[in-house]
Each structure stands twice: as C-alpha cells, then as structure tokens.
Amino acid sequence: MMNIRILTQFPEMFGAVLGGSILGRAQENGLIAFDVINIRDYSADKHHKTDDTPFGGGAGMVMMPQPAFDALRSLGAEGKRILYMSPRGRILDRELAEDLAKEREFYILCGHYEGVDERILTAWGMEEVSIGDYVLTGGELAAMVLVDCVSRLVDGVLGSPESLDEESIYSGLLEYPQYTKPREFEGLSVPEVLTNGNHRLIHLWQYEQSLRLTRKRRPDLWAKYLENNNILTKDEKKILNMVLSEDERP
C-alpha cells in the first residue's frame, strides 16, 4: 500500500478529489492511503498562525518554519522523500510520475501566498516540483494534479490490467481518436474500420492515428518516441515505417 501525506493550510480543498471516483476507490481497496494534515494544528501560536511577513519587505506572507518543522517531525518525515509544490521546481512529467508511483511513501508540502521560509526546504531536503510554467495561488491544486497522475500508475488503481498493457505500446504517443454510438450522427460517421470487428486492423488503425497525431502536434514527443527502442510487432513496424516514409501533412 502506498501512503501519500499532504501538508496544507487548506485541508478542505482535497475532499472532492481524494474522495472522488477513482482515488476514492483506490483508498477503499487499500491500494493508497492519503493523509491530509493541517499545518495550522501544529502552530505554537495561540491564534494558530502559520505565516508572517517576509524579512526584507515585500508583499504577501511567508510560511513560518515552526509549524512545518513540528508537523514533519511529529509525522516522522525525517529522511523521507518530501516534495514542495512550486513554480520554481522540476516540471512534472511522465518520468517523474512513474518514479513516484514506485514509492511506498512520500510527503507533499503545499505553500501559499509568497511561499515558505527557505529553511523548511533546505533543512528537510525537499524536492521542488512544478506542474507548469504558470503561477497558481497555492500549491494545493498542483498537489492534487500530481497525486492524481501518480495514483493512476499504481498497480490496481485503474482496475483492468488491459488498460496499462494497451498503454505500453502507446506510451509516449498521444491518444488516437475514440468514437461511440451511434454510428451515424447528424451526417457524421464513425471511421469504417472501427465498425467491422477486425481487431487486428482496428489496432493498426489506432496505432497509425496515434503516430500521426503525435508527429503533427508534439514534435518533441515524436522525436523522443523515435529514439526509444519500442517493441513492435511486424505489422506495427510496417505502420511506423509507412508514416515515417510520408511527408508530414500540414
């Protein structure tokens, strides 16, 4: 069982996400335990204060070291992997998510306002993680994004092992287009190949669509995909070579 411990001044923000369908089920099934810890509870201040004005001046408030240090100590976080959500950090990507999905336990600290006292980050050896080059009002939404994408990689969370199998050949590629009933809607029809029940052809069509979409929209992912030694069947190799031999369409 994986244990993810989140330290925040706004624990109520996590309810809907951690209790929601897939993550809620993962907890009920004993696959992941989420602990949301209110940093305010560890404040030594009689008003449960956790922030103060920054030395050197400037706008906003900064998280004081005392509540964070005491919370981490009382949880036994010494020597553990601790992430701090921040736009200064390493950008979250599939590689980092896969790495975190192998952990038995890790911590996430969420900051607010102008951030946290730097001594919290250095003394606890925190790893700064960003979810993208934009600034949120706090680390909570970023932590939820990280927890969601890591959780779906934990064994058993998505249910059918098929979906992960499926993903392995598509890993690094964008998803192919999906369709559902009806076959014909307002004059728009579903691609013929998907409706004829030939699973080999369906699979190859989907693979081809993934290749084309990735090349067109994400040249960076496409270059990475071609560098990897993807394990492909003969047919899949044929499709890949066909796509490679054609000029990119506008």
Ligand code: ADE
């Ligand atoms: N906190 C504020 N903005 C953030 C971002 N982009 N990623 C992670 N944490 C953040």
